[in-house]
Amino acid sequence: MPISTAAPPAISFQNVKKTYRGGQLKALDGVTFDIPCGEFFGLLGPNGAGKTTLISVLAGLARATEGRVRVMGHDVVDDYAAARKALGVVPQELVFDPFFSVRETLRIQSGYFGVKNNDVWIDELLTNLGLADKAHANMRQLSGGMKRRVLVAQALVHRPPVIVLDEPTAGVDVELRQTLWQFIARLNKEGHTVLLTTHYLEEAEALCHRIGMLKSGRIVALDRTSQLLARTHSTMLRFKTDAALPPDIAARARVTGRIVQVTAQDAAEVETTLAALRQQGVPVEDLEIGRADLEDVFLEIMKGGQP
Incomplete structure (x- = not known):
């Protein structure tokens, strides 16, 4: 699906600042950029650059000191319920409930967003993420790579128009990377907007339409991937x-x-x-x-x- 620039941006960061210690530590320092609907966008930067802080602000896990953030036109503070519903986030950390099976976990996640009778989509997620044979396995029984697949499924279970992937392939095997990128690329072609952070720059080069680079909380480069490569x-x-x-x-x-x-x-x-x-x-x-x-x-x- 082509990128839409006529509609409101899928994600909009406007002069976003985040400080700690009474303003002494600047995690984000005036970040401003938009991601149009349908784009596959890469956010790159060294450790400590502010990537995860920016995503935390986007997801409502942290509040910006200054600035505004919108998801599909919804302010993440003033219209937080609609903003959350439009967003699916795959975090870096492996977070799971040890008391439920994979299918139960996805059904519960569907319920958080008010989605009923979601088994057809859950089955499609399980198949596309290589989890079909683990549907009834307890989360405690899964390997780290399998748990990360479940995190991806949880983020997608309510069919969000905007998908945020924060280091989704860190420490996982080649098979999962290939499976994940095939599925995410398909969703992107169907119109979903994707925001990716990764330290695997070959992934960003292969997948992303545009790339922004963060350094010390500031955007220091923002351009189409082809244009960035043409600069050298x-x-x-x-x-x-x-x-x-x-x-x-x-x-x-x-x-x-x-x-x-x-x-x-x-x-x-x-x-x-x-x-x-x-x-x-x-x-x-x-x-x-x-x-x-x-x-x-x-x-x-x-x-x-x-x-």
Whole structure:
């Protein structure tokens, strides 16, 4: 379904501030942006940037010190009942009631929103999230990954037009990630608006129409994903090695275990980098040369520079 800009935004943040300790600690510092209906929006930032605080304000779990937040046109403070009903939130933490089965949990969650006779949709959720064979299992019997699937089902059980996913794939297996994203992508195509926070930037790059980046409670970048990627013209060298890198290359490299990623501005710098590695006797395996990705853009912006 195409993104709607004619209707009121699905989510609207207007000059949202959140302070603690009598104003000494600013968790959110004037956050302003809208998410139109039907958009798949990514909210990125390092730990402590304010992402979860912003979502807590959106969900009514915290109250903004200043500013206004609306969901489908409903103010989250003045019209909180309608705002809550329009929202489905998948939290980071595993929160569950140990006394009920999976199906009972979803029926109870339906009741919170006044939804009756919801078994057809519950069955669809169980099937699409790989929980059909766990429908009658007690929540205490489930693994962490299965509990997270139930959290997703709980957030969707009342068919909210706006879905908020706060680190939904943290610590879960590849199968759940694939299952979850296929289902959420389908709901997005059907018109649901999705707000995602994640530290898996490849997920954001693949899924999100637009991305906002938070740093110290402020939005420091906000654009279409393609435009953010176009802001860097760097070439990325990726290779594996067990040897120490020359100091000048190490200073601009990102190293994860044996995997090294080094940016280069043009073909001449690529040749210079490879020549320096050969000269220092650094063995290189599985060399790849490609474009910089969203992770590179993110790190550059978080450093305070402009890619």
